[in-house]
Amino acid sequence: MRGADSAKPARRSRVEMTEIVLPEDTNQYGHAWGGRVMALIDKAAAIAAVRHSRTNVVTASLDSLTFRAPVKLGHILKLYAAVNAAFHSSMEVGVKVVSEDPLTARQAHCCSAFVTMVALGGDGRPTAVPRLLAGRSEERRRQRDAMRRRRARLAQRERRRRRARP
Numbered sequence: 001m002r003g004a005d006s007a008k009p010a011r012r013s014r015v016e017m018t019e020i021v022l023p024e025d026t027n028q029y030g031h032a033w034g035g036r037v038m039a040l041i042d043k044a045a046a047i048a049a050v051r052h053s054r055t056n057v058v059t060a061s062l063d064s065l066t067f068r069a070p071v072k073l074g075h076i077l078k079l080y081a082a083v084n085a086a087f088h089s090s091m092e093v094g095v096k097v098v099s100e101d102p103l104t105a106r107q108a109h110c111c112s113a114f115v116t117m118v119a120l121g122g123d124g125r126p127t128a129v130p131r132l133l134a135g136r137s138e139e140r141r142r143q144r145d146a147m148r149r150r151r152a153r154l155a156q157r158e159r160r161r162r163r164a165r166p
């Protein structure tokens, strides 16, 4: 499997994306649609996962998402994405979304999400990704937390599979 033997530092796949909220992104109250923010989260996560794996990737799952503060028309959105952990073919990417009032520069934490991205090989099947080198203590903590969340996700997947069996 390609990539499995190599290792890459977490910082190499970090993403910072900046967007502005335009009228087509908002509802009738001038607040951004949650779905638009989710699409940006997906995009930032995909870029981080591609940078780590240098393969095509697909989104396997997104953990629960809570919007803490509304994002308004004209506000600037900043997305910070980083690969928290790389498993076999999957990677957990953490994405933090911060909104910025363009006139006051005041920032608010809009939401955070954990996205699982899966690397695909040339045959369209999951393929191995490089190991993640978590150097700083903050990166190691994120890696440990991601492993714990992965166990919960896989257990949930197994429960769903069992329920779906005839």
Ligand SMILES: CC(C)(COP(=O)(O)OP(=O)(O)OC[C@H]1O[C@@H](n2cnc3c(N)ncnc32)[C@H](O)[C@@H]1OP(=O)(O)O)[C@@H](O)C(=O)NCCC(=O)NCCS
Residues within 6 Å of the ligand: 058, 059, 060, 061, 087, 088, 089, 090, 091, 116, 118, 126, 153, 154, 157
């Ligand atoms: C994600 C997908 C590639 C997994 O394929 P699969 O045949 O189930 O493959 P596997 O069981 O070997 O799983 C591959 C990896 O995905 C992970 N995975 C699969 N489903 C998952 C889920 N719901 N949540 C988290 N991880 C998941 C597995 O744990 C495994 O990770 P690992 O290799 O690091 O251990 C497949 O389900 C798929 O293509 N889904 C659609 C993806 C897509 O189109 N996304 C965009 C939606 S519009």
